Amino acid sequence: MNPKLNVIDIIVSDIQDAIAFYARLGLDFKVDEKYPDHAGCDLPNGLHLMLDTEKFRGGTQTSGWSRPTGDPRTFLAFEFADPAAVDARFAELTGAGHTAAQEPWDAFWGMRYATVLDPDGNGVDLYCPLPAE
Known part of the structure; x- marks a missing residue:
């Protein structure tokens, strides 16, 4: 069975700034009540887009997470x-x-x-x- 891509996660420094930016593109993110450093948005094509703060993402990685440097990769x-x-x-x-x-x-x-x-x-x-x- 081939894997199904259905979620993209974007790491952000400020979740409210990111939500405001993507709202200008018509996306409606909802902040998770249990985890205020995590938000999600269901897209019409079945894809789910997530925003996670650097703090949240760093806390979920065994070896920690650090911000990449250089030009955008994605x-x-x-x-x-x-x-x-x-x-x-x-x-x-x-x-x-x-x-x-x-x-x-x-x-x-x-x-x-x-x-x-x-x-x-x-x-x-x-x-x-x-x-x-």
Whole structure:
């Protein structure tokens, strides 16, 4: 039997900052009543996205956990309906003070694409297929 990917866990330094960022993308995280350093969000496609603070995650690892260094190693990609929606969400996120990693552009693979960083430096891609010519 092949394993089923159904959960992605993002480690964050401040859970409320992360929740506020992802709320701007339309995600509705619920903080766990028993564990305030853990939150989850069910996505429409059956995937569950979790946020865990560094403190919480470090406490669940036998050998401890430490923050990685360098560029983002993982990117979440959010699809939008059209190029204007990509541009608008990019403007909203960067206007709220989040770091732009890649200004919106028409990528050679046929998509409008932009990248912002969440409060912990994780990459978040915003994209849509470009209209066929």
